[in-house]
Amino acid sequence: MFNNEMNKKMMDLFANPLFKKGFFDFFLKMQQEGIEAARKLWTTNANKNLFPDAIDMYERMADFYIIFGFVPKTKYDEALNENKGLKEENKFLRDTIRELQLSLFTEGGEKVQQIWQSSIDKQLEMNKDISRNFFELFRQLKSSVS
Numbered sequence: 001m002f003n004n005e006m007n008k009k010m011m012d013l014f015a016n017p018l019f020k021k022g023f024f025d026f027f028l029k030m031q032q033e034g035i036e037a038a039r040k041l042w043t044t045n046a047n048k049n050l051f052p053d054a055i056d057m058y059e060r061m062a063d064f065y066i067i068f069g070f071v072p073k074t075k076y077d078e079a080l081n082e083n084k085g086l087k088e089e090n091k092f093l094r095d096t097i098r099e100l101q102l103s104l105f106t107e108g109g110e111k112v113q114q115i116w117q118s119s120i121d122k123q124l125e126m127n128k129d130i131s132r133n134f135f136e137l138f139r140q141l142k143s144s145v146s
Contacts, residue, residue, distance in 0.1 A: 028073050035062065 013019055039058055 024073070 035058075038061075
């Protein structure tokens with residue numbers, strides 16, 4: 001009945017942007033026309049109607065659809081455009097933060113490298129001084145012994 005092949009075909013169909021747009025447009029139009037037809041029928045035959053509270057029932061149905069999240073296409077499009085804008089803004093902010101982090105790491109790395117180089121240079125100078133002092137002391141001892 002409903003197997004993997006059927007599931008794959010349905011997923012392919014819903015992945016098609018033309019079908020997506022057409023389906024939601026059709027669904028929206030079907031809802032609007034159905035609600036308008038019900039409104040006309042219930043308001044024209046209010047006195048002869050089998051349902052005396054048809055207008056209240058219509059309002060409750062509209063509330064029911066609103067609760068389910070069926071929104072007009074214009075509001076949906078506005079929310080979709082705002083979502084796209086926010087995604088672009090988030091991407092820009094992430095890229096900016098990434099660039100700032102890279103520049104901070106680069107500057108910090110250069111400073112660490114300079115500090116390391118200066119400490120190595122100082123260590124080499126101290127070792128040279130120690131070796132000079134050692135050789136001076138060794139010469140003095142050698143000259144005093146002779």
